[in-house]
Amino acid sequence: MQLNTLSTHATRMREESRQMMQLVSFRIGHEEFGVDILMVQEIIRFTTITPIPNATQAILGMINLRGRIIPVVDLRWVLRIGGGEDKTINRNARILIIELDTHVTGFVVDSVSEVMKVPVAEIEPTPSLVTSSISSAYISGVVKLTQRLIILLDFKRILKPREAREVQNLGIQAALLDHENMQDD
Amino acid sequence: MVSQDFLQDYVEEVREHLIDMEKSLLLLEQEGVDQEQIAQVFRAAHSIKGASACMGFEGLTGLTHELESLIAAVQHSAQAVPPAGISLLLDCVDLISKAMEHVKQNGREPAIDSSLLENLHSAFHKEGLVPQRARPEPSAGTSEMIETAPPVSSEADDDSAASHVDHAPFEEEDEELLGIFVSSFQENMIRLFDILTASAESGLSDDDRKALLELSGKLTSSARYMDYQPIVAELEQWAKSLESDEARDISRRKAMEALETHALSFRSMVPQLAIPRFVEPASPAAPPPIQEEDQELFAIFLDSFQQNLSRLAEAISAPGPDKVSLENASELTESLIQSSKYMDYTVLVELLEEWQGYLVAFKDMDAKDLGPLRGKLSSIAGKIKEQLTELNLPGFEDQRQSFSELLDEEMDLVFSVGNDLAEADFPVPAQAQEDHRSPALARPATDLGTYMAKERLAPASEETPQSSAATLRVDAQKVDQLLNQVGELVVNRSEFIQTVTFFRDMVRELTTRGLLPKHELRRLKLLNFRMNESTQSMGRIANDLQASVMRIRMLPINQLFQRFPRIVRDLALKLGKHVELMVDGGETEIDKRVLEQMYDPLVQFIRNAIAHGIESPEERRRAGKPETGVISLSANHAGDYVVVEIADDGHGIDTRKLRDLLLSRNAVSRPELERLSDEEIVYSIFMPGMSTYDKVDGAAGRGVGLDVVKQNVEHMNGTVEVESEAGRGVKFVIRIPLTVAIIRALLVREGDQIFTLPLTSVTEILRHRPEETHSIEGFKVITLRGKTIPLVDLGNLLGMAAQQADDGGRFVVIVSTSFREVGLVVDGLMGEREVVLKSIENNFQPVEGFSGATILGDGRVSLIVDVSALLRMRNIATGGHMHTSEGGQYVN
Structure with missing residues (x-):
């Protein structure tokens, strides 16, 4: 009886350790990020983006995704990553199409590196030492690999529900100010 | 417990019945005693009861049952329903309607407030309409089941509907009586068949006919006793056909066929009435003794026959008799015939050929007229079955055994399908059988038939009785998705066309350069030619497809109009006015989404007309008008638009009051005001806060309604015009455009971006001449035929980077927005075309100033500019200065 319990416990432990998460990793500037592959509908090449006049800077514009018109968000800008002044898009740039609650949004990243499997147990929930330049509000954890640090982004929080948008706008404005200050420095 | 799918259907169904009920109640109120309308109310209540019982909603079932009994009492008393009673009944409609909301949201029925019923009861009691319990309480449960069997409803055509008129009493009988009725009915039916069977093949003798008539008279009277009106009607029809002169020539066979179909429809009405299978007289072509066959051959025959049969069963059992499956079935039957022929099974061949004949007839006819054929099919199927089991061969007992079992299975399937179909269509519309039956038989000239025909109010449904029967209830989202995909296809098509053009140019270039040998060039040209052809045909198909999908979304505007009589009644009653609503053009079809968005604006107009337009009865009398005011609502198509007119015969708009109001609000300067004509002044009612009404009440008068309405209509790319005549x-x-999914638009270029302007808002396009612009208070204006129109730079409006200083070569697009025309200065014009309107899927940030976006031929996204919204945004941004200035000078 007791032995039995022990063994099931052991199995569970093993299973837990074996539980893997599949990540899509991508780069923006010098940072490497990751997102749960289940949230990624697809990854497309950089395409013509139609800018939206009067929209906030976070939105680069609209793209035509096989007949659907979806907004494209400048992730670099949202995450306050510097070095994006050079507006020429490099040929590795991709648009991550993220699906959340039936809404589809595109995010521009510098490049997509790979799809990797990471044991769930290895994801550290607290972003203890992440670069100070990235707003920690959007980070759900980090994965440390040899020589690499992958920051897991929480797209749910980036794409806040409508009610919270006001707050988020303020946040973006604050971020914008920070951004400018940073550049001034 | 309750499936969501059913729930949705249930709610929809009940709502439809409620609409019918409301309509009839309103008619009752106007016309007093009207048995047809009472019957309609009764039917609606009954149908709701049946549906609710099915769903297990006891409260609703109880409520509607009570309602039904009360209405039945009224029906019997043949008295007018008192006005108070009508109001209470309408309240009941509201109560059930609210209950439906609850059901839809929670999947459960709400607690039913029975006080309403009590009031109703006492109101009826007062009028001496004491509801006598005409019939015993239905034995719950089982009796409801009868009704659920064939979902016969208003969807059947006229003839069939006639037979349903009194579907109701079927469930109210006590079982014993039903038992007696059934057994005597069956007995008499069998005797009928016996007489027919015994009679001469060539025709009916007078004695035979007399006996038949006597029997059918018995049947009729017992059916009448049971109040089974549809059966009575059918029997009378049959009897009439026997009596009539033409009937003298009726062959026994035809009378038999007619009776058979009747028997089937009786069965579908009262399941217990299944008449034990009547046997045809020993057929002259009795199954010939099957000769001793080559065993192997027989085995092959059995094998292939069975295979084909099972495929046939499959083809036929597909839901609905669609052309493809029937085609399939007739092919299979053909191969069955061939193999039977090969085997020399003549009887089988004959039967199969008969079957085939009917299948072909089936195929060639519209789905509605198939009733008799279906009955026929099932009877032939039975005979084939008998024949097959009689194929008895020595040495094949075992195989035959298993074969006949398999056969039974397949045949049962085929057979039962035949039955189901026959039941589904039951009361036999006769045109289908013209060549088999005498015209007298074919004419469904029963009183009930005409009664129903009269009752159909919508003229459209009389013209096309078939159209409703094949309705399909589909989730609107699925249609939207389809429309979206078709839209993509259309965009994709234009990409194809561009590619082909590109290819053609390339070939031309290659030709002129002479780099390729001639034969290679020819191949390329051929390829290009073919590509072009197939692209063209793809384009055609895509266009047709798009048109078809758009049509799916079209609904008659009556769905909207039929909600208004109630609103008119309630409001008129409340305000003590007499108002009549006249509706015209209800059959005009309009996109579902437009239909939904039209509701609020129309309600607002109607409320306005009743509250402000139409005077009180005394005033009207004084003005020499009839006391009852008339609001007429009409709809018709005009090109790609639906034009809806709402007119009242009230006192019109008081333009003097409007002028005073405009002045007092400093909206317009005095000289400006004097320049404006009355026709133009009337439009100021669309300005926010304008009301000529001194009192504010619940109905209207706050002056907020019409400006919102105008905005809503403009949002749908529509326009509102108003004409007023004093007194x-x-x-x-x-x-309103027919559809919101595709609009005609003008594409304009600003900077390197292409924007889309809905053509509805564009009134004129001019070349921009900087030398003709003037400056007033810092705003650029041009004068166009005496009108001063402000110019706005689209780039500025959109907050885009400054344009090149050179204004030459630019264009001015005059757009009409709420209350004013504005000239938009744009860099270039890219032409006019139809664009598929798409919503911007944005959950990140709301996008303002654009009503949507569209995809251009090259796949790029173009935003659709909502000029009014943009101007509003700018006005707020400039602290209202522009607003007063423009509002002051450019009110139309």
């Missing part, structure tokens, strides 16, 4: 009334004319 004669006001007419609003709303023009």
Whole structure:
């Protein structure tokens, strides 16, 4: 009886350790990020983006995704990553199409590196030492690999529900100010 | 417990019945005693009861049952329903309607407030309409089941509907009586068949006919006793056909066929009435003794026959008799015939050929007229079955055994399908059988038939009785998705065309350069030619497809109009006015989404007309008008638009009051005001806060309604016009595009971006001449035919980077927005075309100033500019200065 319990416990432990998460990793500037592959509908090449006049800077514009018109968000800008002044898009740039609650949004990243499997147990929930330049509000954890640090982004929080948008706008404005200050420095 | 799918259907169904009920109640109120309308109310209540019982909603079932009994009492008393009673009944409609909301949201029925019923009861009691319990309480449960069997409803055509008129009493019988009725009915039916069977093949003798008539008279009277009106009707029809002169020539066979179909339909009405299978007289072509066959051959025959049969069963059992499966079935039957022929099974061949004949007839006819054929099919199927089991061969007992079992299975399937179909269509419309039956038999000239025909109010449904029967209830989202995909296809098509053009240019270039040998060039040209052809045909198909999908979304505007009589009644009653609503053009079809968005604006106009337009009865009398005011609502198509007109015969709009109001609010300067004509002044009712009404009440008068309405209509790319004649009334004319999914648009270039302007808002296009612009208070304006129109730079409006200083070569697009025309200065014009309107899927940030976006031929996204919204945004941004200035000078 007791032995039995022990063994099931052991199995569970093993299973837990074996539980893997599949990540899509991508780069923006010098940072490497990751997102749960289940949230990624697809990854497309950089395409013509139609800018939206009067929209906030976070939105680069609209793209035509096989007949659907979806907004494209400048992730670099949202995450306050510097070095994006050079507006020429490099040929590795991709648009991550993220699906959340039936809404589809595109995010521009510098490049997509790979799809990797990471044991769930290895994801550290607290972003203890992440670069100070990235707003920690959007980070759900980090994965440390040899020589690499992958920051897991929480797209749910980036794409806040409508009610919270006001707050988020303020946040973006604050971020914008920070951004400018940073550049001034 | 309750499936969501059913729930949705249930709610929809009940709502439809409620609409019918409300309509009839309103008619009752106007006309007093009207048995047809009472019957309609009764039917609606009954149908709701049946549906609710099915769903297990006891409260609703109880409520509607009570309602039904009360209405039955009224029906019997043949008295007019008192006005108070009508109001209470309408309240009941509201109560059930609210209950439906609850059901839809929670999947459960709400607690039913029975006080309403009590009031109703006492109101009826007062009028001496004491509801006598005409019939015993239905034995719950089982009796409801009868009704659920064939979902026969208003969807059947006229003839069939006639037979349903009194579907109701079927469930109210006590079982014993039903038992007696059934057994005597069956007995008499069998005797009928016996007489027919015994009679001469060539025709009916007078004695035979007399006996038949006597029997059918018995049947009729017992059916009448049971109050089974449809059966009575059918029997009478049959009897009439026997009596009539033409009937003298009726062959026994034809009378038999007619009776058989009747028997089938009786069975579908009262399941217990299944008449034990009547046997045809020993067929002259009795199954010939099957000769001793080559065993192997027989085995092959059995094998293939069975295979084909099972495929046939499959083809036929597909839901609905669609052309493809029937085609399939007739092919299979053909191969069955061939193999039977090969085997020399003549009887089988004959039967199969008969079957085939009917299948072909089936195929060639519209789905509605198939009733008799279906009955026929099932009877032939039975005979084939008998024949097959009689194929008895020595040495094949075992195989035959298993074969006949398999056969039974397949045949049962085929057979039962035949039955189901026959039941589904039951009361036999006769045209289908013209060549088999005498015209007298074919004419469904029963009183009930005409009664029903009269009752159908919508003229459209009389013309096309078939159209409703094949309705399919589909989730609107699925249609939207389809429309979206078709839209993509259309965009994709234009990409194809561009590619082909590119290819053609390339070939031309290659030709002129002479780099390729001639034969290679020819191959390329051929390829290009073919590509072009197939692209063209793809384009055609895509266009047709798009048109078809758009049509799916089209609904008659009556669905909207039929909600208004109630609103008119309630409001008129409340305000003590007499108002009549006249509706015209209800059959005009309009996109579902437009239909939904039209509701609020129309309600607002109607409320306005009743509250402000139409005077009180005394005033009207004084003005020499009839006491009852008339609001007429009409709809018709005009090109790609639906024009809806709402006119009242009230006192019109008081333009003097409007002028005073405009002055007092400093909206317009005095000289400006004097320049404006009355026709133009009337439009100021669309300005926020304008009301000529001194009192504010619940109905209207706050002056907020019409500006919102105008905005809503403009949001749908529509326009509103208003005409007023003092003392004669006001007419609003709303023009709305047929569909919101595709609009005609003008593409303009600003900087390197292409924007889309809905053509509805564009009135004129001019070349921009900087030398003709003037500056007033810092705003650029141009003068166009005496009108001063402000110019706005589209780039500025959109907050885009500054344009090149050179204004030459630019264009001015005059757009009409709420209350004013504005000239938009744009860099270039890219032409006019139809664009598929798409919503911007944005959950990140709301996008303002654009009503949507569209995809251009090259796949790029173009935003659709909502000029009014943009101007509003800018006005707020400039602290209202522009607003007063423009509002002051450019009110139309």
